[in-house]
Amino acid sequence: MPKLLIYRAVWIFTIFGTDIFENRMHIHVGRKGTEKLCKIWLEPTVEIAKPGELSTSEQREVLQITELYKERLIQQWQQFLTGQKIEIIKVN
Template structure:
């Protein structure tokens, strides 16, 4: 589970095994008792969320948009794409 970024008690990461065939690029978020999955392509948007307050989720989505290049680079580097 490579953690790419930590932010206000949340870890943003992807799993080392993302299924076969692998799902489109996304990042998982976990912390503060909640979790979410955020797609990176074709646009940054929430796939699902559980127990993350709406305001915090919006902040996390903004962060992922701002750092999208880092997440895409990390994904491609890790999975040799």
């Protein structure tokens, strides 16, 4: 479960190895220790697939962050898919 983005030490954006078999590119987002992660589609538009344990305001926040970093997250997804090393984006 590689980490893609750590945003202000609050939000952790990840992908799972089995994600490559789904028909749409997506990421999972949650706080440290969260069991049910939010699932966000990256294509064709950024949108919530499953809210996990996030409140409505938290969902809005992670959608905004995802939009901001969408291109870099997609690049990381493609690197993961081809077996390349992923560098974690850290935003303080």
